[in-house]
Amino acid sequence: MTRVHVAGAGMTDFGKAPDRDAFQLGREAVWKAINSAGIDPQRLDVATAGHVYQGPSFGQRVLGEMGLTGMPVINVENACASGGQAIAVAYSMIKAGQADVALALGAEKLTKPGGGFLPVVNQDLESSMGRVLPSAFAMVAQRYLRTYEATPEQLAAVSVKNSANATLNPNIPSARAYTADEVLDSPMIAEPLTRYMCCPVSDGAAAVILVSDRVASELTGPTAELAASVINSGRRTKYGIVDIESEMSRRAAADAYRQAGITASDVDVCETHDPFAIAEIIHYEDLGFCGPGEGGAFAAEQRGAIDGEVAVSPSGGLLAKGHPLGATGTAQVAELYWQLTEQAGQRQVPGARIGLAHALGGGVTGIESGACSVHILKQN
Amino acid sequence: MTTDTARWVWPGLVDTTGPGPRLMGSRCTSCGTIFYPPVADCPDELLQGATEPLPLSGRGTIAAHSVVQRGLPGFPSPYVLASIELEEGPACIAQLDDVDSATVEPGLAVEHVVGVIRTDPDGVDVHGPKFRVVERGGSR
Numbered sequence: 001m002t003r004v005h006v007a008g009a010g011m012t013d014f015g016k017a018p019d020r021d022a023f024q025l026g027r028e029a030v031w032k033a034i035n036s037a038g039i040d041p042q043r044l045d046v047a048t049a050g051h052v053y054q055g056p057s058f059g060q061r062v063l064g065e066m067g068l069t070g071m072p073v074i075n076v077e078n079a080c081a082s083g084g085q086a087i088a089v090a091y092s093m094i095k096a097g098q099a100d101v102a103l104a105l106g107a108e109k110l111t112k113p114g115g116g117f118l119p120v121v122n123q124d125l126e127s128s129m130g131r132v133l134p135s136a137f138a139m140v141a142q143r144y145l146r147t148y149e150a151t152p153e154q155l156a157a158v159s160v161k162n163s164a165n166a167t168l169n170p171n172i173p174s175a176r177a178y179t180a181d182e183v184l185d186s187p188m189i190a191e192p193l194t195r196y197m198c199c200p201v202s203d204g205a206a207a208v209i210l211v212s213d214r215v216a217s218e219l220t221g222p223t224a225e226l227a228a229s230v231i232n233s234g235r236r237t238k239y240g241i242v243d244i245e246s247e248m249s250r251r252a253a254a255d256a257y258r259q260a261g262i263t264a265s266d267v268d269v270c271e272t273h274d275p276f277a278i279a280e281i282i283h284y285e286d287l288g289f290c291g292p293g294e295g296g297a298f299a300a301e302q303r304g305a306i307d308g309e310v311a312v313s314p315s316g317g318l319l320a321k322g323h324p325l326g327a328t329g330t331a332q333v334a335e336l337y338w339q340l341t342e343q344a345g346q347r348q349v350p351g352a353r354i355g356l357a358h359a360l361g362g363g364v365t366g367i368e369s370g371a372c373s374v375h376i377l378k379q380n
Numbered sequence: 381m382t383t384d385t386a387r388w389v390w391p392g393l394v395d396t397t398g399p400g401p402r403l404m405g406s407r408c409t410s411c412g413t414i415f416y417p418p419v420a421d422c423p424d425e426l427l428q429g430a431t432e433p434l435p436l437s438g439r440g441t442i443a444a445h446s447v448v449q450r451g452l453p454g455f456p457s458p459y460v461l462a463s464i465e466l467e468e469g470p471a472c473i474a475q476l477d478d479v480d481s482a483t484v485e486p487g488l489a490v491e492h493v494v495g496v497i498r499t500d501p502d503g504v505d506v507h508g509p510k511f512r513v514v515e516r517g518g519s520r
Contacts, residue, residue, distance in 0.1 A: 125390050125417055126473045129497060129508060130451055135461045136473070139444035143463075146486065190446045236423060239471050242444060242463045365417065 002212040004094045005223040006377060008037025009334035011206035014321040015174050022054045022109035022205070026062035029205035029327075030105055033334075037209040038221045041068060045099035048074045050086030050106040051326035059105060068103075080273065080361025082106060083206070083329025084231065084373025090210045091229040100212045106330035107205035110322075125365040126241070133363070134198055134276070138190035139242040141278040145192065147244060150281070150296035152192045156183040157299040158277040159196045159319055165306060166316025168347035174200070175320055197277035202322020206331035216380075222341035224355075226333075228259035228376035234368030241363055248372040249273075249286040249360055256356070256374040257288075264288030267310050267376075268352040269339045271332035273360040274317040280304075284312070287358060311349040314339065325361075332357035333375055340379045353379040389497045389508030392418055395435060396494075403438040403492040403509055405468065406431035416470040438492030440466040440511065445476065445484045454498040454506075464490060464511055477510040489514040 010032020012025045026049070034041050047068065049059025059073040078085040083106030090102035144150055159178060166175035178186075178196050186195040216223050230252045237243050257263055264287060272287065274280035281295035289310055290298045298304065304312035315321060315335040318328060336355035338344040355377045362370020388394070395402045406418035408431050413424050415431065422430040445462040448455070460476040462484070476484065477495045495510035 128389050129473060130448065130455050130459060130461060130475050131473045132448055132451055132461075135446035135448050138446035139461070139463050142444045142446070143486075190448070239443065239463060240473075242473070366419070366423070 001095060002097070002214065004091050004226040005211050005216040005380065006208050006226055006333065006337045007039065007211045007216060007219055007221065007223045008033045008209040009207070009337045010036055011171055011331050011334050012204050013171050013173050014202045014204035014324065014331070015172065016111050016201070017109070017203040018111065020203070022051070022058070022107050023062050023065070025109065025203060025205035026105055026107040027066055029107065029207040030062065030066065030103060033103065033207035033209050036221070038219060039101060039209060043101045044068060044071055044103050045101050046072045046074065046090065046093050047103040047105065048076055048086040048089045050076050050078070050082035050104070050329060051108055052077055052079060052082055054107065054109065054326070062105065062107070078231070078362065078371040080323065080325055081231065081329055081359045081371035081373040082326040083331065084357070084359040084375065085371065086330060087208065087210070087333055087375060088229045088231045088373060091226055094210055094212050100215045102210045103207060104210060104330055105205065105207040106326040106328065108324035108326040109203045110201050110324055111203055124363050127363055131363070134190040134193060136241050137276040137278055138193050140244060140282070141192050143242065144244045144278060144282065148293040148296060152184060153180060154281065154296035154300045155192065155197050155277040156180045157302065158274070158280045159183045161302060161305055162274065162313045162317045162319040163196070165314050165347055166320030168345065169316050170345070172316050172320055175316060193276055193278070199275045199318045200322045202324050204322070204324040204327045204331065206327050206334045208330055208333050208337065222343070223380050224337050224340040225378040225380055226375060227378045228256040228374070230256045230259065230374045232372050233370060234364065234372070236366060237368045240365070240368055243368060245282060245292065246286045246360060246368065248368050249283060249358060252372045252374040253287045253358070256376050260376040260378065262354060262376065266354050267356045269311045269314060269336060269349045269355040270358070271315060271317065271335050272312055272358045274313055274319050275323050277319065280312065280317065280319070283358060287356065306347060306349055311352070314344065314347045314349055329357065329359040329373055332359060333377070336377045340377055386507050387500070387504050389506050390417070393509050394494055401494045402435040405434045405436045405470065407434040414468045414470060416466055416468070416472055437467045440464040440490050442484060442486055442488045442490060443471060444486060445481070447481045454500060456496065456498070460484060462511065475510045477512045479513050484513070
């Protein structure tokens, strides 16, 4: 069975894009990915398109105008893991021998023309009861701080790190490095989470090109092996979305480590699902970078810095980039591709050989969360 | 008013046919697991239609809470949202009714009341289960 390789990646700026729609954003990301791979676009065997709110046949509407027509276009929705899901579908098709060259696109337009944000339609019980995500994560933070005697200063340390990383990422025009005091003194969104501990609302798109062994050997540009691809769904847990560990993240990471034949200590660079600072702290533990209750200290000691034990969110993470739902998972894998092929510029993690991308989300009452994706890349 | 014609946030959460509104869960007739919100099947045993309706005590304790300063349109912002551990075991997320957020802390006893969850764009109030802090020294 062939291995799968990432052969190219492209992304738009992440931020508010008042003058551009999701189709324009998507096309920019796809062209950049194709050009990055140096591959004839006619060779695409399949395209997948991850998004949540962009409507029917979104992928075809992006690709049709580019002339990329006729191949199977698979639109996938899996909440915050839609981009990861798009990559997972493309990965499976190459593994199965159904494709040699696949495009995985993720895109989302979350702001709307004229200001304000798209109303989120809820078919979920807890959402109908008034559960909004900043408050859900505030409850997570409240329980975590109380259980482990963690502190707001430890939460702020995550935002300090990620905001500084973001200033090294040319795809985040709004990036600014915050001090701990600035983070703690920014307006309270949902106690103990201040504004700079919450991700901004962003638009964006990102795409990657995946290829089989055969095609990888023909290409002259750098590739990275996609050594594990895992998707799962949440199980019934007592506190659901306000639990202080993510069972599904732990399960997905364990499966991915097994697939890739590595352990958590082998990971050099990680893009984790950090829409709120508390999420990154919990995921340090879930992904195995430290033990239960040690995430706060891990953050405070900056063990996740670019020159730390494992670089976490060197791109700036969701905290700085925002979380344009469908684009998040593909942007994470794009970042890892650049890191492992030494194309990450000023935010390059020295000697990065193994990367992990983790996305998670989708509020579904009764289970922890809708979907989780974990991908592991290895330097070729 | 919470009559038969009232608009409810979700079907089956509250039984209003008796003398007072009862919070409703469900229980698997096979394994005995209690669910809130109620489910038709037993997800623990993968048994179709295995549960029966179960009136709950409506009593619980606060596991965590958060003040929603600016909720979605129609919600009574600011309001207090809480994760509540029900006496029968399940946990749920609901609004606290008529509460001073400064006094809320984990472990506080609460009880179920019916209240307005939000107001729809047509001006109609949407009812559903909320929770109220139990006064020290007993409720009601």
